[in-house]
Amino acid sequence: MHPSSIAIDSKLPRVGTTIFTVMSKLAADCGAINLSQGFPDFQADPALFDATWRAMRDGRNQYPPMAGVPELRSAIADKVAALYGADYDADSEITVTAGATQAIFTAIAAFVRSGDEVIVFEPVYDSYVPAIETVGGQPVYAALAFPDYRPDWEQVRALLSPRTRMIIINTPHNPTGSLLEADDLMELAALTRDTDIVVLADEVYEHIVFDAAHHQSVASHPELAARSIVVSSFGKTYHITGWKIGYVLAASALMAEFRKVHQFNVFTVNTPCQVGVAEYMRDASRHLGLAAFYEHKREFFREQLRASRFELLTCRGTYFQLASYRAISDRPDREFAHWLTRAAGVAVIPVSVFYRDGRDDRVVRFCFAKQEATLAAAGERLRAL
Template sequence: MPSFPAPLVSRLPEVGTTVFTVMSRLAQECGAINLSQGFPDFSAEDVLFERVAYWMRSGHNQYAPMAGMPALRAAIAAKVQDLYGASYDPEHEITVTAGATQALFTAVAALVHPGDEVIVFEPVYDSYVPAITLQGGVVRRARLAAPDYRPDWDAVQALVTPRTRMIMINTPHNPTGTVWSAADLQRLAEITRGTGIVVMADEVYEHIVFDGARHESAARYPELAERSVIVSSFGKTYHVTGWKVGYVLAPQALMAEFRKVHQFNVFTVNTPVQLALADYMADAGRHLRLAAFYQEKRDFFRRGLAATRFELLPCAGTYFQTARYTAIADLPDTDFVEWLTREVGVAAIPLSAFFGDGRDEKVIRFCFAKRDETLEAAFERLGRFC
C-alpha cells in the first residue's frame, strides 16, 4: 500500500479571516458606510500619480535593488535625520518593503526563534501574534487599560525574563489612538538596558499626532535606536494604502538579518512607485502637514457624534476614534457592530478583535480617514439610531 502524508494540521488553528475583511465585506453587502477598515476614501495628489507614470514611461519597470531604490532610501534617511536627529546609512540600515505588515512579519521571522518570548501590548494589531506564533515564539501580553490605554511599565517589567527576545510597540497606537510620551520611551530604554531584547517599533502613523504633541520615535533615543527595528508606511502617510510600500530602519547588524529573510519572502518592491515616492518626498510639507489635516477630521468626527449616545474615548493620534456604546445597547461588541452595519448602515470594528481572549469592553473603533460628505452621511444615520 502506498503511504500518504499525515493529515494537514494548521499552523494557525485559531486564526480565521481578519476582522477587517469580514466587516468590509459585510459593509459592502449591506450598502453600509465603511468606517471599519483603515483606509481613506479620498485620493493622493495627482502629481504623485504623474511621477509614477513618468518613471514607467522612462523605462524603469524592472527589478529594483533588493533593499530598495537608492534615491528613495536617501530620501528616507534625510527625513529621519530632519525629524528625529538620527543618522541611518541608506546602504546598510534602510530597506524598502512591501508595506508595513510585510516588514513586521519579516522582522519577526528574522529575529525570533522557537521558544523566544515576545511582549506585545493589548489591544494588539492583528498581524503581530500570528507572526510570532509561526516562528514558534511565545506571546506575552501587556494590557493597555481603558479609557486612556497607557502602558503599565511595572507590569511590562514583570513580563521580562531571560527568554524575552522582542518587545513590539506601536505608537501612535492602532486601535486606540494613544500616543506614547517621552517618559514611555525612556522607561522602555531602562527595561531593555543590558539585555539582548530587540524593540520592534511599529510607527506607521508617525505623522498623525494631534494637539501639538510630537511623535516619540524610537529613533530619537540612541539607546533604543541601537536595538530597534522601526517600521513606517507610505500608504498611511500619502493616502495610497493599496500601493503597499513601507520601509524599515535598523542598525546594520539587525538589518543584515532582516534582509536575509526579506530577499526570499519579497525580494524587492515596485520600481516606478519607489522613484515617484522619492520625488514626492522632496517637499517635506507633504508629511509635515498631515497632522493638521487629520486633526481637522478628528475634530469634525467628534463634533458629528456629539449628539449621539456614544462615549468618545481620547484620540491623540492615528485616524481612528474609539467609542463606548453602553448607553445605546448591552450587546457584545461583535453583535453590536453587526447590528450597526445591518440596521444603521455604518460599519465599525469591535475592539474585542484586538484581544487574545476576546475581552469585551463595549468599545468599538471608527476610521475617520474619509471625505467630509462620507462622514456627514454617517452622522445622519448614527443620529437616527444612536
Template structure:
C-alpha cells in the same frame, strides 16, 4: 473541483478571516458606510500618480535592488534625520518593504527563534501574534487600560525573563489612538538596558499626532535606536494603502538579519512607485501637514458624534476614534457592530478582536480617514439610531 484529503495540521489553528475583511464585506453587502477598515476613501495628489507614470515610461519596470531604490532610501534618510536627528546609512540601515505588515512579519521571522518570548501590548494589531507564533515564539501580553490606554511599566517589567527576545510597540496606537510620551520612551529604554531585547517599533502613523504633540520615535533616542527595528508606511502617509510600500530602519547588525529574510520573503518592491515616492518626498510639507489634515477630520467627526449617546474616548493620534456604547446597547461588541452595519448603515470594528482572549470592554473603533461628506452622512445615521 479537486479535494485535498490528506491529514493537515494548521500552523495557525485559531486564525480565520480577519475582522477587517469580515466587516468590509458586510458593509459592502449591506450598502453601509465603511468606517471599519483603515483606508481613505479619497485619493492622493495627481502629481504622485504622474511621477509613477513618468518612471514607468522611462523604463524603470524591472527588478529594483533588493533593499530598495537608492533614491528612495536617500530620501528616507533625509526625512528621518530632519525629524528625529538620527543618522541611518541608506546603504546598510534602511530597507524598502512591501508594506508595513510585511516589514513586521519579516522582523519577527528574522530575529525570533522557537521558544523566544515576545511581549506585545494589547489591544494588539492582529498581525503581530500570528507572526510570532509561526516562528515558534511565545507571546506575552501587557494590557493597555481604557480609556487612556497607557503602558503599565510595572506589568511589563514583571514579564521580562531571560527568554525575552523582543518587545513590539505601536505608537501612535491602532486601534486606540493613544500616543506614547517621551517619558514612556525613557521607561522603555530603562527596561531594555543591559539586555539583548530587540524592540520592534510600529510607527506607521508617525505623522498623525494631534494637538501640537510630537511623535516620539524610537529613532530619537540613540540608546533605543541601537536595539530597534522601526517600521513606517507610505500607504498611511500618502493615502495609497493599496500600493503596499513601507520601510524599515535598523542598525546594521539587525538590518543584516532582516535582509536575509526579506530577500526570500519578498525580494524587492516595484521600482517605478519607489522612484515616484522619492520625488514626492522632496517636498516635506506633504508629510508635515498630515497631522493638521487629520485633526480637522477628527474634530469634525467627534463633533458629529456629540449628537449620539456614544462616550468618546481620547484620540491623540492615528485616524481612528474609539467609543463606548453602553448607553446605546447591551449587545456584545461584535454583535453590536454587526447591528450597526445592517440596521444603521455604518460599519465599525469591535475592540474585542484585538484581545487574545476576546475581552469585550464595550468599545468599538471607527475610521475617520474619509471625505467630509462621508463622515457627515455617517454621523447623521448614527445620530438617528444611537
C-alpha cells in the same frame, strides 16, 4: 476539485479571516458606509501619480536593488534626520518593504526563534501574534488599560524573562489612538538595557498626531535605536494603502539579519512606485501637513457624533476614533458591530478582536480617513440611534 485527504496540522489553528475583511465585506453586502477598515475613500495627490508615471515611461520597470531604489532610501534618510536627528545610513540601515505588515513579519521571522517570548501590548494589532506564532515564538501580553490605554512598565518588567527576545510597541497606537511619551521610551530603554532584546517599533502613523503633540520615535532615542527595528508606511502617509510600500530603519547589524529574510520572502518592491514616492516626498510639507489634515477630520467626525449617544474616547493620533456604545445597547461588541452595519448602515470594528480573551469594554473603532460627505452621512445615521 476533490476534497484533500492531507492531514493539516495548522500553525495558526485559531486564525480565520481578519475582522477587517469580514466587516468590509458585510458593509459592501449591506450597502453600509464603511468606517471599519482603515483606508481613505479619497484620492492621493495627482502629483504622486504623475511622478510614478514618469518613472514608468522612463523605463524604471525592472527589478530594483533588493533593499530599495537608492533615491528612495536617500530621501528616507534625509526625512528621518530632519525629523528625529537620527543618522541612518541609506545603504546599510534602511530597507524598503512591501508595506508595514511585511516589514513586521520579516522582523519577527529574522529575530524570533522557536520558544522565544515576545511581549506585545493589548489591545494588540492583529498581525503581530500570528507572525510570532508562525515562527514558533510565544506571545506574552502586557496591558494598555481602558480607557486611557497607557502602558504599565512595572507590569512589563514583571513579564521579562531569560526567554524574552523582542518587545513590540506601536505608537501612535492602532486601535486606541494613544501615544507613547518621551518618558515611556526612557522606561523601555531602562528595561532593555544590558539585554539582547530587540525592540520592534510600529510607527506607521508617525505623522498623524494631534493637539500639538510630538511623535516620540524610537529613532530619536539613540540607546533604543541601537536595538530597534523601526517600521513606517507610505500608505498611511500619502493615502495609498493599496500600493503597499513601507520601510524599516535599523542599525547595520540588525538590518543585515532583517535583509536575510526580506530577500527571500519579498526580495524587493515595485520599482516605479518607489521612484515616484522618492520624488514626491522631497517636498516635506506633504508629510508635515498630515497632522493638521487629519486633526480637522477628527474634529469634524467628533462633531458629527456630539449629539449622538456614543461616548467618545480620547484620540491623540492615528485616523481612528474609539467610542463606547453602552448608552445605546448592551450587546457584546461583535454583535453590536454586525447590528450597526445592518440596522444603521455604518460598519465599524469591535475592539474585543484586539484581545486574546475577547475582553469586551463595549467599545468600537471608527475610521475617519474619509471625505467629509462620507463622515456627515455616517453621523446622520449614528445620531438617529
